[in-house]
């Protein structure tokens with residue numbers, strides 16, 4: 001029995017920072033950011049943390065799914081920006097929402113984190129190892145940025161999205177995943193500085209660094225292929241898909257994927273104009289806003305796709 005999404009939730013920090021505000025603190029312009037990326041503003045965490053946003057998104061997803069925390073037996077958080085190395089964000093969420101019967105762990109698949117989490121939950125449910133799973137994508141990317149590097153810091157935002165899945169007759173029809181570690185150096189963020197007397201020299205604390213053009217080429221090439229593979233595996237024609245919910249990295253990437261799939265851009269909802277790129281949070285936050293609008297009807301077929309550092313990618317065809 002596949003996993004079916006039965007509820008969604010999301011949480012965004014209260015501070016909204018527009019491109020115009022960024023113009024005041026760095027050498028950039030609203031025109032450059034909008035024309036190159038489509039992004040107009042982003043939410044930046046001040047009081048909020050990765051865990052607090054993950055908790056809020058989870059509570060909203062539980063309300064939407066009409067389930068109690070005790071029913072959850074698996075919690076997976078996709079994140080590259082947990083508040084602590086350990087315990088995991090998932091364990092902190094478990095404690096805060098009172099999901100006492102769950103096993104909880106984080107995964108690092110960057111912007112494909114929610115897709116990878118969905119895939120693990122689907123496999124657990126099919127194997128009979130879990131009945132009700134909570135999957136979260138949560139990020140505080142603002143703390144991973146070098147705010148002196150205009151080529152990266154203007155792109156990203158903070159937030160969390162969550163979904164509850166349960167075994168059902170209809171649900172996830174296929175999930176395709178892939179990674180290419182050999183090309184990983186095009187999008188990196190090193191770990192913490194080393195303070196170890198046995199290591200010669202100390203490792204400098206590092207921030208996110210990206211070869212934007214290489215990541216762009218990877219995305220435009222790989223995402224349509226992964227979506228086609230997922231469609232084939234599900235036995236679904238591309239025209240049957242109501243919505244394609246893609247990772248929100250750049251409007252030009254989304255337009256290129258739409259063109260390559262021969263699909264109208266109206267089938268590709270976006271929130272990057274208001275949220276920027278929230279890595280693992282992008283897909284579940286977008287899913288929640290589409291769900292909230294009430295436009296998803298039982299039986300609709302949708303595609304979810306994430307891509308980013310690793311390099312990693314994932315695409316899924318599912319029945320709502």
Ligand code: UT7
Pocket residue numbers: 027028029032033036037111150151152154211212213215216219249250253277279307308309
């Ligand atoms: O979530 C993970 C997945 N990430 C992605 O998918 C990101 C993929 N890449 C992209 O979306 C695009 O490559 C970017 C939006 C990151 C960059 O767009 P681009 O069209 O590839 O621009 P570029 O890096 O080639 O830079 C063009 C120019 C450069 O100036 P010169 O060398 O032509 O004089 C940059 O220095 O734009 C300059 N530039 C900026 N100018 C104003 C770079 N950042 C900025 C900025 N404001 N913020």
